[in-house]
Amino acid sequence: MNLHKEIYQMGEQALAAARRLATLTARKKNIILEAMAAELDARRADILAANARDLAAGKEAGLSAALLDRLTLSEARIDAMIKGVADVAALKDPVGTRLSTWLRPNGLQISKVRVPIGVIAIIYESRPNVTVDSAVLCFKAGNAVILRGGKEAKHSNLALARALAAGGEKKGMPAHAVQLVEVTTREAVREIVQLEGLVDMVIPRGGEGLIRAVAEMARVPVLKHYKGVCHTYVDAKADLDMALKIAVNAKVQRPGVCNAMETLLVHEAVAEAFLPRALAALREKGVEIRGDERVCGLDPEAEPASAEDWAEEYLDLVLSVRVVEDVTAAVEHINHFGSHHSDAIVTADEDAAEAFTEGVDSATVYVNASTRFTDGAEFGMGAEIGISTDKLHARGPMGLEELTTYKYIIQGEGQIRE
Amino acid sequence: MNLHKEIYQMGEQALAAARRLATLTARKKNIILEAMAAELDARRADILAANARDLAAGKEAGLSAALLDRLTLSEARIDAMIKGVADVAALKDPVGTRLSTWLRPNGLQISKVRVPIGVIAIIYESRPNVTVDSAVLCFKAGNAVILRGGKEAKHSNLALARALAAGGEKKGMPAHAVQLVEVTTREAVREIVQLEGLVDMVIPRGGEGLIRAVAEMARVPVLKHYKGVCHTYVDAKADLDMALKIAVNAKVQRPGVCNAMETLLVHEAVAEAFLPRALAALREKGVEIRGDERVCGLDPEAEPASAEDWAEEYLDLVLSVRVVEDVTAAVEHINHFGSHHSDAIVTADEDAAEAFTEGVDSATVYVNASTRFTDGAEFGMGAEIGISTDKLHARGPMGLEELTTYKYIIQGEGQIRE
Numbered sequence: 124m125n126l127h128k129e130i131y132q133m134g135e136q137a138l139a140a141a142r143r144l145a146t147l148t149a150r151k152k153n154i155i156l157e158a159m160a161a162e163l164d165a166r167r168a169d170i171l172a173a174n175a176r177d178l179a180a181g182k183e184a185g186l187s188a189a190l191l192d193r194l195t196l197s198e199a200r201i202d203a204m205i206k207g208v209a210d211v212a213a214l215k216d217p218v219g220t221r222l223s224t225w226l227r228p229n230g231l232q233i234s235k236v237r238v239p240i241g242v243i244a245i246i247y248e249s250r251p252n253v254t255v256d257s258a259v260l261c262f263k264a265g266n267a268v269i270l271r272g273g274k275e276a277k278h279s280n281l282a283l284a285r286a287l288a289a290g291g292e293k294k295g296m297p298a299h300a301v302q303l304v305e306v307t308t309r310e311a312v313r314e315i316v317q318l319e320g321l322v323d324m325v326i327p328r329g330g331e332g333l334i335r336a337v338a339e340m341a342r343v344p345v346l347k348h349y350k351g352v353c354h355t356y357v358d359a360k361a362d363l364d365m366a367l368k369i370a371v372n373a374k375v376q377r378p379g380v381c382n383a384m385e386t387l388l389v390h391e392a393v394a395e396a397f398l399p400r401a402l403a404a405l406r407e408k409g410v411e412i413r414g415d416e417r418v419c420g421l422d423p424e425a426e427p428a429s430a431e432d433w434a435e436e437y438l439d440l441v442l443s444v445r446v447v448e449d450v451t452a453a454v455e456h457i458n459h460f461g462s463h464h465s466d467a468i469v470t471a472d473e474d475a476a477e478a479f480t481e482g483v484d485s486a487t488v489y490v491n492a493s494t495r496f497t498d499g500a501e502f503g504m505g506a507e508i509g510i511s512t513d514k515l516h517a518r519g520p521m522g523l524e525e526l527t528t529y530k531y532i533i534q535g536e537g538q539i540r541e
Numbered sequence: 542m543n544l545h546k547e548i549y550q551m552g553e554q555a556l557a558a559a560r561r562l563a564t565l566t567a568r569k570k571n572i573i574l575e576a577m578a579a580e581l582d583a584r585r586a587d588i589l590a591a592n593a594r595d596l597a598a599g600k601e602a603g604l605s606a607a608l609l610d611r612l613t614l615s616e617a618r619i620d621a622m623i624k625g626v627a628d629v630a631a632l633k634d635p636v637g638t639r640l641s642t643w644l645r646p647n648g649l650q651i652s653k654v655r656v657p658i659g660v661i662a663i664i665y666e667s668r669p670n671v672t673v674d675s676a677v678l679c680f681k682a683g684n685a686v687i688l689r690g691g692k693e694a695k696h697s698n699l700a701l702a703r704a705l706a707a708g709g710e711k712k713g714m715p716a717h718a719v720q721l722v723e724v725t726t727r728e729a730v731r732e733i734v735q736l737e738g739l740v741d742m743v744i745p746r747g748g749e750g751l752i753r754a755v756a757e758m759a760r761v762p763v764l765k766h767y768k769g770v771c772h773t774y775v776d777a778k779a780d781l782d783m784a785l786k787i788a789v790n791a792k793v794q795r796p797g798v799c800n801a802m803e804t805l806l807v808h809e810a811v812a813e814a815f816l817p818r819a820l821a822a823l824r825e826k827g828v829e830i831r832g833d834e835r836v837c838g839l840d841p842e843a844e845p846a847s848a849e850d851w852a853e854e855y856l857d858l859v860l861s862v863r864v865v866e867d868v869t870a871a872v873e874h875i876n877h878f879g880s881h882h883s884d885a886i887v888t889a890d891e892d893a894a895e896a897f898t899e900g901v902d903s904a905t906v907y908v909n910a911s912t913r914f915t916d917g918a919e920f921g922m923g924a925e926i927g928i929s930t931d932k933l934h935a936r937g938p939m940g941l942e943e944l945t946t947y948k949y950i951i952q953g954e955g956q957i958r959e
Contacts, residue, residue, distance in 0.1 A: 142876065146899050227921055231910055240932050241902070323932050344762065344933045365955040372957035458560065480950045481564050484659070492649055492953025501958070502949070503645055514658050514741050514946040515762045515934035528932040531920070532898045535910025537783040539790035540919070 126306060130314040133269060134321030136299035137242040141267040143297040145239050149216035152263055155296045156212040159259065160205045162290025166282065167201055173282035174251065181275055193250050194275055204255045204283075207506065211259045214505040217524045218265045232534040237527045239265030241323040244315050245508075246271050246337050248329035251279040257328070258287050258301045260508050264526035267300050269322065271315055273329075274307035281305060309336070316341040326521075328509055331436075346521065348512035350436040351381030351464040353494040356453040356479065357401075358470035359392040365491060366469040367401050372493040373467065375408045379438045381510060382465045382497040386433060387444045388453045391417070394446045398422060402444070410440045417446040433460040450475045454482035461485065463512045465494040486512055486519040544724060548732040551687060552739030554717035555660040559685040561715040563657050567634035570681055573714045574630040577677065578623045580708025584700065585619055591700035592669070599693055611668050612693055622673045622701075625924065629677045632923040635942045636683045650952040655945045657683030659741040662733050663926075664689050664755050666747035669697040675746070676705050676719045678926050682944035685718050687740065689733055691747075692725035699723060727754070734759040744939075746927055749854075764939065766930035768854040769799030769882040771912040774871040774897065775819075776888035777810040783909060784887040785819050790911040791885065793826040797856045799928060800883045800915040804851060805862045806871045809835070812864045816840060820862070828858045835864040851878040868893045872900035879903065881930045883912040904930055904937040 124132075147155075163170070174196040181191050222235040243266045245257040254270055261268040272280040284303035292298065304311050316325050316337055325345045327337040334347050355373050357366040373384035389397055394417065402412050402422045412418070413432050414425035425444070432443040433456070447453045450468070457466050467489035468479040476490045487497045497520065499507025504522035511517045517525035542550075565573075581588070592614040599609055640653040661684045663675040672688055679686040690698040702721035710716065722729050734743050734755055743763045745755040752765050773791050775784040791802035807815055812835065820830050820840045830836070831850050832843035843862070850861040851874070865871045868886070875884050885907035886897040894908045905915045915938065917925025922940035929935045935943035 142900070142902065145902070225921065227919070231914060233920055344931070346933070362955070368955060368957055376958055482560070484560065484563070485948065487949040487951060489951045490953060492951055492956040493958055495958035496649060496951065496956070501645070502651055503643065513762070515764070518946055519949050528936055530903065531905040531915075531937045533905060533907045533910055533914065535908060537780070537786060538910040538914070539786055540794055540911055540913035 126310060127314055130304060130311065131318065131321075133299070133302050133304065134242065134318040137267040137269055137302060138321050140297040140300040141239065141241045144262070144265045144267055144300055145218075147265065149218070151295065152216065152265070153212045155291045155294045156208055156259060156263065158294040159287045159290040160208040162286045162293070163201065163205050163208070163255070163283070166286045167198065170201060170279065170282045170286065171196060173278035176278045177276055186275065190249060190275070194279070196251060196279060200252065204252055207252075207256055208259050211263050211506055214263065214523055216263065217527050222529055229538050230536060231538055234532045234534070235529050236532055237524070238530050240526060240528050242267045242269065242321060243526065244269040244271065244318075244322045244325045246312055246315070246325060246327045246329075246333065248273040248333060249275045251276045251283060253328055254280045254283040254303070255287065256506065257508055258284065260506050260523065261526060262291070262300060264523050266526060269302050269304060269315060271304040271312060272307070277305070277307055312337065313340045316343060316345070319343055326509055344516075346509070346511050346513055346517060348381065348462070348464060348510050350462050351383070351510075352385045352434060352436050352460065352462040353382055353464055354386045354388055354457050354461060354466045355384050355494065356388040356447070356450070356457070356466070356468045357390060357393060357397055358450060358468055358472060358475045359390040360472035360475060361390075361393060361469040362471060363393065363397050363400075366397060367404060369467065369469055369491070369493050370401055371404055371408065373495055374405060374410055374442055375440065376493075376495055378440050382494050383438070384494055385435065385437055385443065386460070387442055388447050388456060389444070390450075390453075391446050391448060394421060398444070405442060408440070410442050412442055412444055414444045415446060418444045436462070450478045451482070454479060458482070458484050464510065465489065465497040467492060467494050486510070544728060545732055548722065548729065549736065549739075551717070551720050551722065552660065552736040555685040555687055555720060556739050558715040558718040559657065559659045562680070562683045562685055562718055563636075565683065567636070569713065570634065570683070571630045573709045573712045574626055574677060574681065576712040577705045577708040578626040580704045580711070581619065581623050581626070581673070581701070584704045585616065588619060588697065588700045588704065589614060591696035594696045595694055604693065608667060608693065612697070614669060614697060618670065622670055625670075625674055626677050629681050629924055632681065632941055634681065635945050640947055647956050648954060649956055652950045652952070653947050654950055655942070656948050658944060658946050660685045660687065660739060661944065662687040662689065662736075662740045662743045664730055664733070664743060664745045664747075664751065666691040666751060667693045669694045669701060671746060672698045672701040672721070673705065674924065675744075675926055676702065678924050678941065679944060680709070680718060682941050684944060687720050687722060687733060689722040689730060690725070695723070695725055730755065731758045734761060734763070737761055744927055762934075764927070764929050764931055764935060766799065766880070766882060766928050768880050769801070769928075770803045770852060770854050770878065770880040771800055771882055772804045772806055772875050772879060772884045773802050773912065774806040774865070774868070774875070774884070774886045775808060775811060775815055776868060776886055776890060776893045777808040778890035778893060779808075779811060779887040780889060781811065781815050781818075784815060785822060787885065787887055787909070787911050788819055789822055789826065791913055792823060792828055792860055793858065794911075794913055796858050800912050801856070802912055803853065803855055803861065804878070805860055806865050806874060807862070808868075808871075809864050809866055812839060816862070823860060826858070828860050830860055830862055832862045833864060836862045854880070868896045869900075872897060875901050875903070882928065883907065883915040885910060885912050904928070
């Protein structure tokens with residue numbers, strides 16, 4: 124069977140599964156999730172053996188130590204995946220919730236009810252835990268999932284997806300509710316993201332290159348964020364001790380993630396009081412500083428920032444720093460150079476805070492807190508499938524609710540339109 | 542200036558306007574809407590003169606009487622547009638509404654707040670009232686709008702858009718909040734729908750050809766419905782008098798619209814009792830019947846339906862009719878051949894109703910009522926900008942709320958991530 128036919132058939136099977144998944148009760152779904160977790164536990168040896176094949180191939184291919192680490196499974200990492208499945212089972216099922224109900228003057232009762240989206244495709248890179256996390260979150264929200272992981276984790280992903288499917292089907296999960304595309308070429312991604320009428324949504328998870336490629340090839344809606352160029356703006360009325368603590372945390376606590384700060388903006392009125400202290404503290408943590416002219420004037424060790432620096436997602440211990448005139452200039456800088464992900468103001472001035480939260484066109488806007496909190500678990504939403512910097516459908520952390528849509532159900536007694 | 546540059550500049554101007562629109566209060570927006578209505582009133586002569594030019598050109602080009610009628614403006618139609626602006630002013634402003642607020646154990650207060658989407662492009666065909674309806678609805682929800690109407694209504698649209706902009710700007714509407722692209726070529730549409738980073742959403746309004754063309758060219762999200770292949774299913778336990786009334790209403794009350802019925806499905810247990818009566822009543826209203834074998838057996842005047850009939854949006858006094866085994870077969874038929882728009886069951890059996898509303902994967906699902914009610918005004922949502930059969934962002938009638946997105950605003954007291 125050729126690739127096009129094979130993937131089209133998977134799409135049709137996923138759609139058939141999705142229709143059945145939409146009618147499962149929360150209780151039934153949780154029983155299935157328990158069975159998935161049990162099967163992961165029962166197949167530890169298989170999973171680790173599959174992972175060992177991927178690691179051997181990865182070493183031979185010369186993957187970096189960091190990549191090999193992300194690829195590696197261990198008993199502890201399998202424990203974490205199993206716990207992740209249990210955590211998702213514990214989340215409230217959003218499907219069936221009446222979002223609102225109202226009565227029209229002609230007696231029609233209109234209800235807006237949460238329903239699953241249908242078929243969701245996840246395109247991801249090397250971390251095998253994404254296989255389990257994505258599949259169970261999509262399943263709990265009543266969706267069929269088509270997974271396509273990276274070639275480095277091919278055997279691991281297959282072992283994990285088979286365990287989920289086998290475990291789930293023991294307890295009545297519809298066949299093809301969880302499917303993994305074994306072909307790891309770019310062509311396979313193209314076929315998946317062009318399954319109009321079968322796949323309802325694609326979520327790419329990985330680097331900017333992968334996400335751009337998916338968005339360009341896709342004929343079905345894509346929910347994504349390209350990158351996180353996050354800002355902290357220290358206002359004239361900031362508590363400078365608080366600002367220092369927040370800036371250091373946002374930059375260095377985990378610099379390689381999308382909600383880490385990449386640019387620090389400082390109001391000119393506090394630049395002299397704040398920057399020497401702040402930059403020294405950051406440099407002590409190993410951060411390289413790239414500043415505008417005024418920053419370089421205050422800090423002789425700073426490198427001059429280039430025009431490209433302001434839009435750069437370093438994902439590393441590098442920070443661009445700029446002095447701005449006021450909150451309006453900070454908002455303009457963020458809207459122009461930022462990525463609409465997570466941005467923070469530190470201020471004791473309520474008007475400045477309001478100007479910032481109203482003006483900054485980002486998914487999450489913070490007053491007096493670190494941007495590092497943009498995360499489904501930190502928001503109390505439970506597990507998340509990613510962060511959306513899109514504006515349609517879902518924005519910010521995407522949990523179970525964001526994996527649903529709604530339908531209107533109208534109850535009448537024979538009403539016709541006059 | 543070439544077309545690409547011209548439209549790119551309009552996009553940049555729209556984005557700048559959108560940033561300012563996002564901070565306008567409801568009161569301010571309503572004052573601006575009043576000024577728009579007043580300006581339409583003041584410019585009646587200009588508008589009618591522009592319309593006369595379009596009509597003359599249309600007659601010369603040999604447009605059909607129906608198209609010329611849709612193109613024609615009159616004092617009464619201008620009155621209706623002005624009333625439409627007042628109706629939108631009277632609607633509650635969704636922007637700024639807190640959708641939810643919660644407190645995390647670490648003291649962070651997370652609020653999910655409605656905000657405008659940003660820049661919305663509307664691509665439409667010949668009816669000039671769409672210019673006014675779309676612009677004011679987008680504006681009230683805080684969005685900048687880029688309008689691109691059909692070439693037949695070019696002068697009318699320009700006169701209307703200029704009146705809205707001039708009226709609004711008298712009361713402080715940001716410049717470029719309402720813009721009309723005067724170039725009516727396909728190339729202009731392509732340029733608009735590829736304005737990534739400037740246009741947030743495109744809504745095509747018109748025939749299936751226009752909508753498919755927009756969806757294929759677009760690089761920004763499109764909210765749309767291709768067509769409305771709507772069904773009425775008459776169940777074994779239906780009140781047959783009610784079923785007759787609903788079926789006739791759904792088919793003939795206004796056959797040329799997307800929520801009119803195109804296919805009637807009848808449970809085999811009531812086919813003999815229902816079909817002869819129903820088909821006679823429909824035929825009396827001028828409806829041509831195309832039936833499956835069993836329908837043709839019961840009704841010698843029916844034409845045999847071809848395979849294509851089941852997926853056809855007639856928009857005319859034509860109906861395909863099929864006898865089905867049970868509610869499950871009806872659901873399968875609808876999910877397979879339908880367009881996920883509006884479908885109805887007529888039944889007194891609650892289990893059948895539930896199987897139908899759960900099983901049918903459509904934006905709006907009716908029990909004992911006509912599909913003709915799928916409409917923003919009939920739902921009590923006020924004006925609508927269209928019906929979405931997409932599953933992401935908005936589904937069903939799209940009113941003011943559906944022209945917004947949300948952001949998370951997080952209020953802290955210096956919290957950092959440990």
